[in-house]
Structures are given as C-alpha cells and as structure tokens.
Amino acid sequence: MEKIDNRVTRLFGIRYPIISGGMVWCSGAKLAAAVTNAGGLGLIGAGSLKPDMLREHIAKCRELTKEPFGVNVPLMSPYSKDLMEVIIEEKVPIVFTSAGNPQLWTEILHDNGIKVAHVVSSSKFALKAQQAGVDAVVAEGFEAGGHNGREETTTMVLIPAVKKVLDIPLIAAGGIATGDAMLACLALGAEGVQVGSRFAVCSESSASPEFKTLCTTLKEGDTMLSLKKISPTRLVKNKFFEQVDAAEQSGATKEELQEILGRGKAQQGIFLGDVENGELEIGQVAAIIRDIPTAKKIVDNMISELEQAYKENLKILGIF
Amino acid sequence: MEKIDNRVTRLFGIRYPIISGGMVWCSGAKLAAAVTNAGGLGLIGAGSLKPDMLREHIAKCRELTKEPFGVNVPLMSPYSKDLMEVIIEEKVPIVFTSAGNPQLWTEILHDNGIKVAHVVSSSKFALKAQQAGVDAVVAEGFEAGGHNGREETTTMVLIPAVKKVLDIPLIAAGGIATGDAMLACLALGAEGVQVGSRFAVCSESSASPEFKTLCTTLKEGDTMLSLKKISPTRLVKNKFFEQVDAAEQSGATKEELQEILGRGKAQQGIFLGDVENGELEIGQVAAIIRDIPTAKKIVDNMISELEQAYKENLKILGIF
Numbered sequence: 001m002e003k004i005d006n007r008v009t010r011l012f013g014i015r016y017p018i019i020s021g022g023m024v025w026c027s028g029a030k031l032a033a034a035v036t037n038a039g040g041l042g043l044i045g046a047g048s049l050k051p052d053m054l055r056e057h058i059a060k061c062r063e064l065t066k067e068p069f070g071v072n073v074p075l076m077s078p079y080s081k082d083l084m085e086v087i088i089e090e091k092v093p094i095v096f097t098s099a100g101n102p103q104l105w106t107e108i109l110h111d112n113g114i115k116v117a118h119v120v121s122s123s124k125f126a127l128k129a130q131q132a133g134v135d136a137v138v139a140e141g142f143e144a145g146g147h148n149g150r151e152e153t154t155t156m157v158l159i160p161a162v163k164k165v166l167d168i169p170l171i172a173a174g175g176i177a178t179g180d181a182m183l184a185c186l187a188l189g190a191e192g193v194q195v196g197s198r199f200a201v202c203s204e205s206s207a208s209p210e211f212k213t214l215c216t217t218l219k220e221g222d223t224m225l226s227l228k229k230i231s232p233t234r235l236v237k238n239k240f241f242e243q244v245d246a247a248e249q250s251g252a253t254k255e256e257l258q259e260i261l262g263r264g265k266a267q268q269g270i271f272l273g274d275v276e277n278g279e280l281e282i283g284q285v286a287a288i289i290r291d292i293p294t295a296k297k298i299v300d301n302m303i304s305e306l307e308q309a310y311k312e313n314l315k316i317l318g319i320f
Numbered sequence: 321m322e323k324i325d326n327r328v329t330r331l332f333g334i335r336y337p338i339i340s341g342g343m344v345w346c347s348g349a350k351l352a353a354a355v356t357n358a359g360g361l362g363l364i365g366a367g368s369l370k371p372d373m374l375r376e377h378i379a380k381c382r383e384l385t386k387e388p389f390g391v392n393v394p395l396m397s398p399y400s401k402d403l404m405e406v407i408i409e410e411k412v413p414i415v416f417t418s419a420g421n422p423q424l425w426t427e428i429l430h431d432n433g434i435k436v437a438h439v440v441s442s443s444k445f446a447l448k449a450q451q452a453g454v455d456a457v458v459a460e461g462f463e464a465g466g467h468n469g470r471e472e473t474t475t476m477v478l479i480p481a482v483k484k485v486l487d488i489p490l491i492a493a494g495g496i497a498t499g500d501a502m503l504a505c506l507a508l509g510a511e512g513v514q515v516g517s518r519f520a521v522c523s524e525s526s527a528s529p530e531f532k533t534l535c536t537t538l539k540e541g542d543t544m545l546s547l548k549k550i551s552p553t554r555l556v557k558n559k560f561f562e563q564v565d566a567a568e569q570s571g572a573t574k575e576e577l578q579e580i581l582g583r584g585k586a587q588q589g590i591f592l593g594d595v596e597n598g599e600l601e602i603g604q605v606a607a608i609i610r611d612i613p614t615a616k617k618i619v620d621n622m623i624s625e626l627e628q629a630y631k632e633n634l635k636i637l638g639i640f
Contacts, residue, residue, distance in 0.1 A: 284472075
C-alpha cells in the first residue's frame, strides 16, 4: 500500500498514520528523521532535552529529512517555555504536547502555523483538549511504557470511550507494535497510531544497546505500573523496580519514594545502559518484540501486517 | 448478518462467536439461555453455585432453549469435582474451565463427548491448555472484571501474544462490550469474544437491580485491580474497595486482607444489592455501558456495530 488517505495523514502531510512517540532518551533526531523518511511522522522527544540540545536535534533532523517531523513537549518539563520558544523560532511544523494543560500553548502554536496534538489517558481530558482547539488527540492506554494515567484504562476500552466524545481525529497509543494492533485500533475508530516501544527498540533509537537488548528478552508480566503515589510509570521489573516495589508494598510515603527515585535514573538506565540500577521505561508490548530492526523496516512491516491481517483475519466478514 | 462461519462457531454449533462469561451471581440459566437463543453461546457460571443448584440451573436452561449452552467451572471452587459430575450426568455439551490446571478435567470431559475451552491470562498458560488438549482457549486481559492475571497484560497485547503460540481457536475477553471491540479482537486474530460486563448488566442477568444500575453510572477509573496479595480482582471503587485499598496502601499482610475480605462479600454486593459494603466485580468497559437491555438486544447490537465498524472505520483499507 502506497498511502493511507485519512484525516491524520492529511493533517500532518504524511503517507502512513504511524507516529513515533517522543520517548525520553530514545527519540532524537536520528529516530524522528528515520520514521518520517519511512512515510510516518517522527517526533523528537523533548522530555529529556534542554532547549539548546533541542535546537541541535531540530537542525540535525532537517539535515536528515525534507519531510514533516514534530517535537513532543511534556508540559511538566521545567524547560517547557524555552523549548516552545525554540520550536517556534525553528519553525517546526508539528507539536505533540503531553502531561499538562493543552490550553497553555495551543493558541500560540496555532498563531505560528504549527499543528498541535495533545496526549491524554481519559475521555474527560480528550474533551478538554478538543475544547482547547488542538488538531488531534492521542489517547494512550495503560499498557504503554513510561508515564501513564491514574485511571489505568487500557487501549481496548479507552479508544472507544474517547471516540464517543471527539469530533477531531483520534490517534491510539499503548500496546501497538504490529500491523495487527494497528488494524485493531482503526477498527475501534482511531485514525492513526502512536508507537513507542517498537521504535525505542530499533537501530536509530538513541537508547543504549544494553537497554534495547534487554527489551528483546522481556516476557509478559516483566513490566509493571509503578510509582503510583508519585506519577504512575510503567517500568521493567529490574533491581531498581524491586527496590521501589518493596518500599511500596510496605507502605512507603511519597517522600520516601522520591528519595529512592532520585535523579537521572531514566538516563542511567535507558541511555547509559545500567539496566540493573537504572529506571527502564518500556511498554507491555515489549513481550512480542524480539529484534532490533531499522525504523523503516518497522513501518514497512506494520503496513504489510495491516494488509495481511485485514485480508486474513477479517476474511470471514468479506461477505458484507 | 445471519451467521459468522469460523472455527469457533463450528466448534460450538452456534451462529455468532459471542460467548457470555460465567460471571458469579450474574450468569444463571436465564442469562445463558437468552444468549444462546440470540445466536451466541450462553454459559452458566458455576463459581457461585453448589452442585444441586447447578443441576437446577441446567434443567431450567434446557426448558428455555433447545440450542447448545455451556457451564463455566472455576477449578478453584471447593465443589469443582461434584460440579463436574453433575455436568457429565446432565450431558451438558460444553464446559469452560478457569482458575486451575486444564489437565485435570479435559480428558475426562472429552471422553464424555463434552467440548472444553480453558480461560488463561498469559501465553504461557495458553500453551499449557493447548498441550492439555482443550478445544479452544479464552485469553482474558487486565481490563476484565473480577479475577484477573498477575501479569496485568491487557487484551490489546495479550491476544497477539497468545495467537503466536496457539494452533487451536482463540477467544478474546476483557474490555469487549460492542461490535467495534469485537472487530478489533478479530483483527488481532481471535475467532470469537467472551463478553462479561455487558451481559452482567442486562435484563436476564441474575445480579440485583442496584448493582446493574450502579454499573450504568461508572466512569473511566471507577474500577481498579485490587487484592493483589491474595488473588488480583477488579472491583468497583465503593466503600468496600476503599477499606481494602487503605489497608493495602499501608502495607497490610495477606492475612489482614483476608479478614477484611471475609465471606460472601460478592453475593452481598452483586446479588443482594448492597453496593456500598459488598464486593462488586465488573470490568473497565462498564464506563461505556449506559443501559440495561435484553441479552438478545446486546447480541443484535454487537453484530450490527461489527458490520458498521467494518464498513466505516476500515473503509480506507477497502482498496486492498
């Protein structure tokens, strides 16, 4: 299939409605450009970047691709204001905001000709994002890696619930690494998918080889939603997780957990490769990720799996 | 659509691959017969029945329908052996086993001409069930109500993972209340769906009016997986839940939790309608359940929604 023509591909000017998530310590210029060049939409994840570094990544991404790419800005970043200024100055065409109030930046970004999508984990916040004027909503389920909603609503339940309240395009996230899951999300009414874990474990991801290799060995149940008293985060059950979990099981306070969490633990684990003592963020779907291909191979596979699942799994419905 | 022809409908001799779960205090003869008469497969839930009561429900179900129905037996029931004897004596054609080792009963049931499906929450146990010789596997995700797997794997991730290891037919469960979600599960490679919450909240369900009405008001985040130190169970966040949760947050032991849990709490809540102090089991998908229709209306709606979602949501793929 050369192209999927729907509201998401038209909005962003892309061929396939496949977006790479803005994952901390994974989604740099290399990954974003590779996904964009493969026909999807690549995002630079600004959650682990200071403003000057973001400017460098944007410049590098421009060298690597002529097609549209975007930046994901977690609004809780201490640098969010400066990051947004860099994005506006550098005329990045697309911004995905998350972890904060979509009213803060949507109008300003629109005034600068920038398309805006906002990430949510409930239909309540999806509606607020639509009311704030965003162009699309990403709804992310409980199975996703990293930061996660308090309601724990899974992708299968969340997408139909969000779909009910939205008129603008809906992008599904959480648990999507294959074309089969992409087809399932389209069936639920999403018009695109945001894919995190699968792109975190690919050649162009900035994550360490140690982290990527570990992810290809994870089984079902090897990640767990943790740190619920601070900010629910899906982590690999490594030594660091065990420490956090033991504290939580024995009733540790928020402050005691903050002390164990410390600083720089995600960088230590994901980027520097200390897979025992670092904080490792990845989704449940790592359980079916067994290789470290290129981003282009991932996009190509997803599209051919989508075609095959449509033809084979839904063949029985072809009588309509 | 008059009929869906696949391995699941052929295995059970039914028109639509829609199975009502064997929910405690909901799935009696009335509900099972109504689902079967609507073209699906109705199950009597033996988890809340003593052997004599099961015999009565089977007899009543036979009065209400001429078509195939089944019984769900949680193998951890203290009466599981006696329940199985009743099933064999009464020549029930289909048994769904759960919460235990599928090797225990599969051969004996087969020797008596009974089809067997087994419920799992991981690909590891799906494979064990296939090796035990069952005819089909039900894989149930984290979003499901009531008892749940320790791995917390969601339906979106679980179905593809289980599909990879199975040759026999796969039935998806957890988060499925509409034809859109049924279509999504077929897209993921399942050949049928087991639907719990939606049928728990219908006219023929044995649950109390108080429980059903409460379920139609639940929002995203109003159920939570609880009792993880005993046996993970998804509960409505009512007064009973708050007690359990407070104990868990402060590090209560398994024994302390057992004491709070007590006995008969699910009967008190679901069947007798004490929605504050009883234990209320329902899935996340209750968040989109707003009415109390008949079982036939539910099956009819699911099939027409399935057709519509296939035609509309997947229209863009019609070019294949």
